[in-house]
Amino acid sequence: MKKHNFNAGPSILPREVIEDTAKAILDFNGSGLSLMEISHRAKDFQPVVDEAVALFKELLNIPEGYSVLFLGGGASLEFCMVPFNFLEKKAAYLNTGVWAKKAMKEAKAFGEVVEVASSAESTYTYIPKDYTVPADADYFHITTNNTIYGTELKEDLDVNVPMIADMSSDIFSRPIDVSKYICIYGGAQKNLAPSGVTFVIVKNDALGKVSRYIPTMLNYQTHIDSGSMFNTPPVVPIYAALQTLRWIKAQGGVKEMERRATEKADMLYAEIDRNKMFVGTAAQEDRSRMNICFVMAPEYKELEADFMKFATERGMVGIKGHRSVGGFRASCYNAMPKESVQALIDCMQEFEKLH
Amino acid sequence: MKKHNFNAGPSILPREVIEDTAKAILDFNGSGLSLMEISHRAKDFQPVVDEAVALFKELLNIPEGYSVLFLGGGASLEFCMVPFNFLEKKAAYLNTGVWAKKAMKEAKAFGEVVEVASSAESTYTYIPKDYTVPADADYFHITTNNTIYGTELKEDLDVNVPMIADMSSDIFSRPIDVSKYICIYGGAQKNLAPSGVTFVIVKNDALGKVSRYIPTMLNYQTHIDSGSMFNTPPVVPIYAALQTLRWIKAQGGVKEMERRATEKADMLYAEIDRNKMFVGTAAQEDRSRMNICFVMAPEYKELEADFMKFATERGMVGIKGHRSVGGFRASCYNAMPKESVQALIDCMQEFEKLH
Numbered sequence: 001m002k003k004h005n006f007n008a009g010p011s012i013l014p015r016e017v018i019e020d021t022a023k024a025i026l027d028f029n030g031s032g033l034s035l036m037e038i039s040h041r042a043k044d045f046q047p048v049v050d051e052a053v054a055l056f057k058e059l060l061n062i063p064e065g066y067s068v069l070f071l072g073g074g075a076s077l078e079f080c081m082v083p084f085n086f087l088e089k090k091a092a093y094l095n096t097g098v099w100a101k102k103a104m105k106e107a108k109a110f111g112e113v114v115e116v117a118s119s120a121e122s123t124y125t126y127i128p129k130d131y132t133v134p135a136d137a138d139y140f141h142i143t144t145n146n147t148i149y150g151t152e153l154k155e156d157l158d159v160n161v162p163m164i165a166d167m168s169s170d171i172f173s174r175p176i177d178v179s180k181y182i183c184i185y186g187g188a189q190k191n192l193a194p195s196g197v198t199f200v201i202v203k204n205d206a207l208g209k210v211s212r213y214i215p216t217m218l219n220y221q222t223h224i225d226s227g228s229m230f231n232t233p234p235v236v237p238i239y240a241a242l243q244t245l246r247w248i249k250a251q252g253g254v255k256e257m258e259r260r261a262t263e264k265a266d267m268l269y270a271e272i273d274r275n276k277m278f279v280g281t282a283a284q285e286d287r288s289r290m291n292i293c294f295v296m297a298p299e300y301k302e303l304e305a306d307f308m309k310f311a312t313e314r315g316m317v318g319i320k321g322h323r324s325v326g327g328f329r330a331s332c333y334n335a336m337p338k339e340s341v342q343a344l345i346d347c348m349q350e351f352e353k354l355h
Numbered sequence: 356m357k358k359h360n361f362n363a364g365p366s367i368l369p370r371e372v373i374e375d376t377a378k379a380i381l382d383f384n385g386s387g388l389s390l391m392e393i394s395h396r397a398k399d400f401q402p403v404v405d406e407a408v409a410l411f412k413e414l415l416n417i418p419e420g421y422s423v424l425f426l427g428g429g430a431s432l433e434f435c436m437v438p439f440n441f442l443e444k445k446a447a448y449l450n451t452g453v454w455a456k457k458a459m460k461e462a463k464a465f466g467e468v469v470e471v472a473s474s475a476e477s478t479y480t481y482i483p484k485d486y487t488v489p490a491d492a493d494y495f496h497i498t499t500n501n502t503i504y505g506t507e508l509k510e511d512l513d514v515n516v517p518m519i520a521d522m523s524s525d526i527f528s529r530p531i532d533v534s535k536y537i538c539i540y541g542g543a544q545k546n547l548a549p550s551g552v553t554f555v556i557v558k559n560d561a562l563g564k565v566s567r568y569i570p571t572m573l574n575y576q577t578h579i580d581s582g583s584m585f586n587t588p589p590v591v592p593i594y595a596a597l598q599t600l601r602w603i604k605a606q607g608g609v610k611e612m613e614r615r616a617t618e619k620a621d622m623l624y625a626e627i628d629r630n631k632m633f634v635g636t637a638a639q640e641d642r643s644r645m646n647i648c649f650v651m652a653p654e655y656k657e658l659e660a661d662f663m664k665f666a667t668e669r670g671m672v673g674i675k676g677h678r679s680v681g682g683f684r685a686s687c688y689n690a691m692p693k694e695s696v697q698a699l700i701d702c703m704q705e706f707e708k709l710h
């Protein structure tokens with residue numbers, strides 16, 4: 001049976017990327033060696049990193065003066081690397097969910113942290129809009145997509161201080177005005193690669209302004225100076241990331257990714273709004289295109305387990321909502337085909353007919 | 356032509372591990388999904404982590420009261436995590452090479468660091484033996500194998516304070532008395548897995564004794580409490596690590612790995628000592644079984660490039676010495692077959708006949 005992979009992360013990757021990576025694991029570039037056993041300093045691997053960096057810059061239209069890094073450790077490690085590198089006195093954070101809160105928590109050990117707004121009181125079902133960012137903040141940190149609650153900042157904000165964004169779950173799903181940010185980071189395991197590599201886009205001249213000692217591995221300058229090769233980088237995930245970047249370019253780039261994301265999300269939200277058995281959980285204007293969250297309507301609440309079983313039997317994978325909010329979550333990252341979204345809609349319609 | 360992979364890291368892995376990982380990347384456990392796109396919280400992945408932890412404990416005979424962690428970031432990140440977690444006042448380090456020095460450098464930001472001994476004056480060709488470890492040190496840090504210089508501590512030391520060891524390049528190549536250590540860590544990319552995962556063996560009750568704030572991701576307790584699942588772990592490298600651990604067990608465990616390592620190293624060192632064209636660089640008693648370093652004898656110095664070409668044409672890969680020491684380095688990790696070592700010896704003998 002065909003599986004439709006709605007996993008929230010690690011999550012669906014283009015089939016070409018999967019097949020190409022499996023091939024390289026058996027034999028990398030006709031070298032007679034596996035991708036898993038080549039040196040990261042091998043002549044054949046440097047071009048992989050170089051092309052991945054170049055495609056990052058090209059696809060996201062990154063201006064001069066920025067570096068692109070591929071690091072280990074995950075976005076959670078960035079939660080402390082960001083204040084280590086950028087927080088001298090005061091930082092502002094927008095609290096849009098658990099990940100934003102975790103980022104904020106780490107920053108508190110480094111300086112004054114201002115939570116400019118929060119939607120915690122409504123279990124993060126919306127993105128706060130009316131707030132003031134202190135003009136003397138070193139940066140304003142946002143989480144552009146909130147996987148657990150299905151909310152998304154679908155446009156770059158206009159604020160009076162440089163922004164830092166966790167874009168783990170919506171990178172490459174829309175064009176970004178990178179010049180508004182001094183740092184954009186994310187775990188790769190949603191829209192880019194298998195887990196194990198973190199991308200960081202950093203504005204070079206925003207570094208070097210804090211007075212504290214930064215441990216070598218936590219200092220972005222270390223990794224800029226060595227082209228992400230200060231220590232052994234995660235070779236297999238970086239290779240897979242390159243294949244995904246090539247795929248994005250071949251499909252038409254981030255504008256086409258955005259068109260597809262909007263099309264898929266519109267299809268599924270339309271069904272959620274039409275179908276009497278289901279209710280969307282996020283505020284209409286903040287609905288995420290990446291993670292579409294919904295629950296059973298109150299009068300069908302007791303059928304939640306039934307629908308889960310019904311959908312699973314029809315090949316849907318990973319549609320269980322996060323344990324902290326319940327219900328359902330269909331993650332529709334870049335590699336998710338329209339056909340899989342339609343298959344889920346068909347499930348919802350068939351289930352409605354049965355009841 | 357058959358390639359003989361003497362890469363220093365990332366490096367040779369058992370062919371079964373490579374093939375099994377490639378297969379899982381196409382279809383994990385018959386799930387219809389790739390290993391690269393399954394959730395780390397999937398029912399099928401937890402047993403991978405659990406079995407890898409259990410095999411670590413079984414193969415290394417790890418006593419009760421220790422945790423085994425799989426983290427991202429690389430051993431270089433451990434260089435600061437170790438003092439973050441264990442250095443309250445004073446730490447002692449044995450300086451046996453670049454990696455030991457890097458570990459020591461990070462510790463200096465956290466407290467007093469005593470370099471008990473160093474072989475820097477001889478480009479680290481031996482392991483210092485006569486030194487005193489301060490009895491009031493929080494720990495004594497060693498690097499058990501020095502990949503660049505080809506020296507190895509082949510037995511656990513007897514010292515009067517708890518030890519911490521970077522075993523990146525010789526883990527699973529001999530039995531260890533884990534009870535002498537409060538922490539053993541290493542990048543996986545030599546004897547265990549592709550790059551992207553770091554193993555940490557940590558004594559639970561040695562934690563919680565420092566008074567500083569430790570960022571969440573840098574706190575070993577975080578990862579113990581969440582079974583290495585605080586954030587998304589590097590799924591593919593962990594899966595490959597499990598396959599290697601199974602392979603080690605099937606071959607006869609670490610005692611058999613040690614027997615093979617000794618056999619391979621004895622073969623190659625015997626040829627280096629016999630062949631008039633080559634000279635070993637490490638002190639006899641400290642010669643590494645993992646990284647066998649040698650140079651051309653002074654009277655054949657100008658033939659270095661010729662031998663490199665000669666060997667490369669015969670399928671030898673990765674035998675160039677580290678750029679900081681020159682010459683040759685044959686890394687013979689667990690997965691290296693005796694046949695490849697013999698192929699290199701054949702090269703050396705043929706080359707000798709030609710000159």
